[in-house]
Amino acid sequence: xxxxxxxxxxxKIYLIAILIFSAILVGYYINFNxxxxxxxxxxxxxxxxxxYYTGTNVHSIDNIFLSPVVCFLTSLFFRAGFVDxxxxxxxxxxxxxxxxxxFYLLLKKFxxxxxxxxxxxxxxxxxxxLIWLANGTLDIPATGVIIWIALFTMIAxxxxxxxxxxxxxxxxxxxxxxxxxxxxxxAFFLFYVLENGFKIKPEDWKYIKRGIIIxxxxxxxxFLRVYGMGNGQFEAGSQIANGVKGTNGELTDPAxxxxxxxxxxxxxxxISNSHTIFESNPxxxxxxxxxxxxxxxxxxxxxxxxxxxxxxxxxxxVIPVILILIGIISxxxxxxxxxxxxxxxxxxxxxxxxxxxxxxxxxxxxxANAIFFSYHIIKVNRYILPIVPPFIFFILLAINTIPEHxxxxxxxxxxVLIALFAIQAxxxxxxxxxxxxxxxxxxxxxxxxxxxxxxxxxxIGVYNIRPYSWWIGPNTIILHADAPGxxxxxxxxxxxxxxxxDNLKNFTEVKNSGGLHLYENNNF
Numbered sequence: 001x002x003x004x005x006x007x008x009x010x011x012k013i014y015l016i017a018i019l020i021f022s023a024i025l026v027g028y029y030i031n032f033n034x035x036x037x038x039x040x041x042x043x044x045x046x047x048x049x050x051x052y053y054t055g056t057n058v059h060s061i062d063n064i065f066l067s068p069v070v071c072f073l074t075s076l077f078f079r080a081g082f083v084d085x086x087x088x089x090x091x092x093x094x095x096x097x098x099x100x101x102x103f104y105l106l107l108k109k110f111x112x113x114x115x116x117x118x119x120x121x122x123x124x125x126x127x128x129x130l131i132w133l134a135n136g137t138l139d140i141p142a143t144g145v146i147i148w149i150a151l152f153t154m155i156a157x158x159x160x161x162x163x164x165x166x167x168x169x170x171x172x173x174x175x176x177x178x179x180x181x182x183x184x185x186x187a188f189f190l191f192y193v194l195e196n197g198f199k200i201k202p203e204d205w206k207y208i209k210r211g212i213i214i215x216x217x218x219x220x221x222x223f224l225r226v227y228g229m230g231n232g233q234f235e236a237g238s239q240i241a242n243g244v245k246g247t248n249g250e251l252t253d254p255a256x257x258x259x260x261x262x263x264x265x266x267x268x269x270x271i272s273n274s275h276t277i278f279e280s281n282p283x284x285x286x287x288x289x290x291x292x293x294x295x296x297x298x299x300x301x302x303x304x305x306x307x308x309x310x311x312x313x314x315x316x317x318v319i320p321v322i323l324i325l326i327g328i329i330s331x332x333x334x335x336x337x338x339x340x341x342x343x344x345x346x347x348x349x350x351x352x353x354x355x356x357x358x359x360x361x362x363x364x365x366x367x368a369n370a371i372f373f374s375y376h377i378i379k380v381n382r383y384i385l386p387i388v389p390p391f392i393f394f395i396l397l398a399i400n401t402i403p404e405h406x407x408x409x410x411x412x413x414x415x416v417l418i419a420l421f422a423i424q425a426x427x428x429x430x431x432x433x434x435x436x437x438x439x440x441x442x443x444x445x446x447x448x449x450x451x452x453x454x455x456x457x458x459x460i461g462v463y464n465i466r467p468y469s470w471w472i473g474p475n476t477i478i479l480h481a482d483a484p485g486x487x488x489x490x491x492x493x494x495x496x497x498x499x500x501x502d503n504l505k506n507f508t509e510v511k512n513s514g515g516l517h518l519y520e521n522n523n524f
Contacts, residue, residue, distance in 0.1 A: 164204060
């Protein structure tokens with residue numbers, strides 16, 4: 001099975017180096033995230049889902065459809081007796097390591113060993129990657145699976161059709177890791193069509209059928225399990241549909257952001273930044289000279305590449321250009337699917353007789369995700385992580401072209417980039433502004449637990465059900481701080497608030513930490 005990876009002696013050395021580098025990096029960031037606390041409330045949902053897979057349901061019925069893969073793997077640690085947030089850090093960190101190895105093997109399909117190593121170090125050392133590394137979120141695991149899907153696609157289409165039987169089930173696993181993996185799948189289908197046309201080759205069909213059968217078994221098995229645990233609910237479809245229409249979110253959502261240029265204007269910060277703060281989500285600020293140097297290399301190298309390939313417009317390009325223009329004009333005026341479909345058709349018409357299918361494949365990989373997430377009114381920087389691998393492909397394409405036009409040793413730029421980004425990988429934590437607001441949820445919860453041996457029999461009012469369902473249990477209910485009368489009339493023993501409440505009559509503040517305020521009921 002592994003012959004198609006074409007691993008030579010130098011590859012083995014580099015893969016071992018990547019494995020060691022990635023493992024140390026993941027361990028370093030697990031420790032960092034453990035000190036910070038859980039900074040993304042979604043992680044509490046995944047932890048509670050994992051707990052549900054062990055048989056304990058704590059407010060998880062409505063959300064059990066989210067990431068069955070990561071949640072189930074985390075539950076294995078729970079079953080072994082390790083019921084801790086570190087379990088999901090380890091699981092998502094493992095996906096990061098596997099993703100890095102896969103990315104090196106994928107890059108080897110296009111570049112030499114040194115450039116492939118360079119690309120892998122860049123990918124695993126971008127600021128955007130580091131801030132979300134091994135912290136329980138799904139974006140790096142999902143991107144890792146996408147990378148392996150891309151690798152298997154390359155092998156199945158160009159080298160060995162047997163890989164279809166692994167590729168198609170892997171697509172299903174990717175969807176169950178994070179449903180937005182579906183956004184990248186059109187790029188893989190386009191690549192197949194560009195290489196083979198719309199007819200499936202007879203030698204491919206046997207393995208495609210086998211892959212479909214295996215994938216269907218996996219898909220149905222997981223769906224039935226999750227559907228049953230959700231009491232007949234499975235909200236993944238409606239969630240994606242709302243995202244396609246750009247309506248999945250509210251003005252009150254802290255990530256609400258209608259600015260379609262958000263990801264584009266912030267991308268320099270995603271490469272390398274000098275200041276990171278935690279607001280509702282981590283914010284990367286002030287791009288470093290390293291970020292601008294990467295863009296300079298990209299623009300110079302791609303400029304040379306365009307010059308070398310002397311791409312000229314022909315009559316047959318009129319229709320694709322018109323479709324692209326319609327796509328641009330229609331962007332935000334119709335659904336993101338319509339825009340993406342227009343771009344896909346245009347790229348097919350351009351690429352079916354082109355020598356640059358690799359570049360078109362990587363470009364549509366970027367655009368399919370960028371169009372959807374830019375159109376989506378809820379924006380979090382981690383959502384755009386899937387475009388980082390193809391973006392790095394173009395960086396390497398640029399670096400590979402520059403020595404052909406400028407008298408410089410071809411290894412100088414890769415060596416410098418590897419050194420600088422390897423340093424950034426570990427120095428990045430110094431850019432993060434210290435905060436204790438995420439550990440405060442643990443501290444407040446532990447205060448209640450330590451002060452009340454019978455806390456499980458109490459009802460605890462909270463401003464956010466997610467973290468306290470994990471730390472305290474199912475005896476938590478939501479009460480809003482802007483309705484003090486409702487809090488006073490409630491029968492909760494404690495109320496945890498994100499803000500100070502001065503006009504409560506039946507409650508007294510007994511503790512505050514990291515911006516959180518704990519009020520105890522005077523009548524209990």
